[in-house]
Amino acid sequence: xxxxxxxxxxxxxxxxxxxxxxSNGLKQRHLSMIALGGVIGAGLFVGSGAGIAAAGPSIVxxxxxxxxxxxxxxxxxxxxxxxxxxxGSFSVHAERAIGPWAGFTAGWMFWTLLVVGVAVxxxxxxxxxxxxxxxxxxxxxxxxxxxxxxGTNLGAVANFxxxxxxxxxxxxxxxxxxxxxxxxxILGLLPGSDSxxxxxxxxxxxxxxxxxxxxxxxxxxxxxxxxxxxTVTIAAAESQDPVRGVAKAVRTTMWRIGIVYVxxxxxxxxxxxxxxxxxxxxxxxxxVLDRLGVPAGGEIMNVVIxxxxxxxxxANIYGSSRMAYSLVARGQGPKALGKVTGGVPRRAVLASSAxxxxxxxxxxxWPTTVFAxxxxxxxxxxxxxxxxxxxxxxxxRRRLEREAPDRLVxxxxxxxxxxxxxxxxxxxxxxxxxRGADTRVQVYFTGGLALALAxxxxxxxxxxxxx
Numbered sequence: 343x344x345x346x347x348x349x350x351x352x353x354x355x356x357x358x359x360x361x362x363x364x365s366n367g368l369k370q371r372h373l374s375m376i377a378l379g380g381v382i383g384a385g386l387f388v389g390s391g392a393g394i395a396a397a398g399p400s401i402v403x404x405x406x407x408x409x410x411x412x413x414x415x416x417x418x419x420x421x422x423x424x425x426x427x428x429x430g431s432f433s434v435h436a437e438r439a440i441g442p443w444a445g446f447t448a449g450w451m452f453w454t455l456l457v458v459g460v461a462v463x464x465x466x467x468x469x470x471x472x473x474x475x476x477x478x479x480x481x482x483x484x485x486x487x488x489x490x491x492x493g494t495n496l497g498a499v500a501n502f503x504x505x506x507x508x509x510x511x512x513x514x515x516x517x518x519x520x521x522x523x524x525x526x527x528i529l530g531l532l533p534g535s536d537s538x539x540x541x542x543x544x545x546x547x548x549x550x551x552x553x554x555x556x557x558x559x560x561x562x563x564x565x566x567x568x569x570x571x572x573t574v575t576i577a578a579a580e581s582q583d584p585v586r587g588v589a590k591a592v593r594t595t596m597w598r599i600g601i602v603y604v605x606x607x608x609x610x611x612x613x614x615x616x617x618x619x620x621x622x623x624x625x626x627x628x629x630v631l632d633r634l635g636v637p638a639g640g641e642i643m644n645v646v647i648x649x650x651x652x653x654x655x656x657a658n659i660y661g662s663s664r665m666a667y668s669l670v671a672r673g674q675g676p677k678a679l680g681k682v683t684g685g686v687p688r689r690a691v692l693a694s695s696a697x698x699x700x701x702x703x704x705x706x707x708w709p710t711t712v713f714a715x716x717x718x719x720x721x722x723x724x725x726x727x728x729x730x731x732x733x734x735x736x737x738x739r740r741r742l743e744r745e746a747p748d749r750l751v752x753x754x755x756x757x758x759x760x761x762x763x764x765x766x767x768x769x770x771x772x773x774x775x776x777r778g779a780d781t782r783v784q785v786y787f788t789g790g791l792a793l794a795l796a797x798x799x800x801x802x803x804x805x806x807x808x809x
Contacts, residue, residue, distance in 0.1 A: 364429060364667070365499050365685025368581040370590075372503030376657070377574045377591035379510020382517055382602055384466060384650040385567035387643065390607065391622045393567075397560025398551035398616040399543045402607045404560035405567075409599040411771075412568045414764040415728045418735035418754045420592030423575040425742055425749035427584035430668025431575045432731045437672065439734035442806070446799030447792060448730040449669045453694070454791065455569075455723040456662035458716050460655055460698030464488060465705060467651040470644055484702050491656045492695035495663060496688050499580050502660045509653035516646045517602055520627060524609035527634055534635055538613060546615045558774055562781055565771055567603070569724040570654065571595070573661045580664075589752050662694035663687055673806070674799075719791045721784025722775060725768050726792050732765045 394401045419432060428434040430449060437445025468483035494501050523532065530537030543549060550557060578587040610626045613633060620629035624640055625647070631639025667687035670680035679690045705713040739757055742750055754761060775781040 363682040363685065364580050364664075364687070366580055366582050366584075367498050367500040367685065368503045368577055368587075369500075370581070370583065370587060372500075372507050373574065373578060373581050373587040373591060375507045375510040375514075376503070376577055377594065378598060379506060379513050379653060382510075382513040382650060383567065383570055383654055384463065384647055385569070386603065386606070387627055387647045387650055388466075388625050389563060389567055390610075391626050393560040393563030394607070394611060394616050394626055395622050396552065396563065397556045398547060398549070399611040400550045400557045401560045401564070401611060401616075402604060404557055405564045405603045405607050408561055408564040408568060408771075409603055411565075411728075411764060411767045412571065413595050413599060414754075414760055414767075415731055416571055416592055416595045417752070418761065418764070419572065419575055419731050420588050420595075420752040421750065421754050422731075422735055422738055423578060424585045424588045424592075424751040425738075425746070427579045427588065428668060429576055429579040429664040430672070431572060431579070431665075432727060432734065433665060433668060434672070435734040435738060436730045439737040440730075442672070442674065442803045443796060443799030444730060444734075445672065446669070446674045446802065447795040448727055449665055449674065450795050451723050451792060452572075452727055453662050453665045453669070455720040455727075456658040456665070457694050457697045458701055458720045460488075460658045460662070460695070461701035461705060462717075463651045463655045463658070464698070464702055467648055467655070470648045470651075473644070481702075481706070484699070487652065487655060488695060488699050488702075491652070491659050492691060494656060495659050495691045495695075496686065498684065499660075499686060502656065503577075505656050506653060509649055509656065512649050513646065513653065516649075517606070520631070521601070521605060521609060523634060523636070524613060524630060528609060528612055532634065540612075542615050543612055546617060551616065559778070562771065562775060562778065564603075565725070568599075570657065572727070573657050576661050576664050585751055592752055659691065659695055659698065662698075663690040666690040666694060674802070715787065718784050718787035720788070721781070722772060722788035723791075725772055725775075726788065729765065729768045732761055732768065736761050736765075 390401070393404065397404050419435075422435040423431060426434065426438070430445070433445045433449030433452065436448045464484045464487050465480070467487055468480040471483040472478055472480060491505075494505055526532040527535045528537060552559075574591045575588055578584045578591070581587045606627075610621075610630055613630050614621065614626075618629060620632065624632065625643060627646075628640045628643040631643060636642070664687070666675060666679050667682070667690045669675040670677060670690070679687070679693055681687070681689050701713065701716060704716065707713075735754060736758060739754065739761075772785060776785045
């Protein structure tokens, strides 16, 4: 039996306009910068090197293809979030569309992804700080960063918004300068540099130096880099105008992905050989700056990467705490985490931060076993979440058209055909991961996590309906 959209499900979290205890302290400028900055993460600055080494110049096609998939996902998520803003975002939509077990599964999988992400980012940031301050212990920097961003998120949500606003501004500024210098170099207008033309694109083994296998490896690497875009729909629920904020963020997704991701990959493989060791050892952006003769290019990129890592830590603590709160508000988690003080779910913030710090400790205690298992479990989570988003939109769109067409402020293109294309694309990437020796284990671990949560959610749903 389908559940009507006009009345929330039992124990459902309501939007700010419906009396949610969460505040609405995020301004439009915060949301705009979160949407822009959310595209630019450490995965782009560092992780893209492995994709370039695997795919060569065809990494441009890989990022364009996965970027198209992400645009469809964000468009669908924007449609549902503009119609029903909620801090649980896609978890709430999955519950409304499919059932409580789906909301439970999608929500706790994403929470796990975010808190493990906090640990990975804290470790990466500590590694950079150790390079600048030799002899300092890694745990000290991790503790400092965790305390800083836990404290930030324990305060008013505007604090999170301000941090992300300035982090995003710095990242965007760095990308704009990088793309500007790179474009001038490609055109031969940068002093001391000659235009490479198409030499690196076509003559270092060709556009597809490692064939279709290399392109597929690049595609898998690019999918990971896009994770985190969903946070803007979580944040929108605590903004002054959630519908307008989501609509604006989603409508600008296309050019943001095109310029930041695809544009960056194009200028990188145009300016330097894809098989240059510096691409993986220094990172592609640092390698380009060094090739252009920018003084201290590597250290400049270390600063940018540190900012990206700290921004991701801040965003992941925020996103995980709001997801946990939303799940608890819908009876899908421990009630103790549901307390809201001053418009902030502080217990959820503390719990999410604590689990992130615990994951850091696991990386010290059992780096090749327990921590490796955690990393493998979250390896394919973003694809599972995208699958839930597409399935939810497929079901909710019909209900919206029937019951509340005025809420369709954002519409998915080519519905339902492009929704089915997205589902097929997500399934295809998972199949490719299952075929790859390096990524197969991630599919198994992520599948195990999804199955365990789905079974738990289904049993909870059956128990609740029996009462």
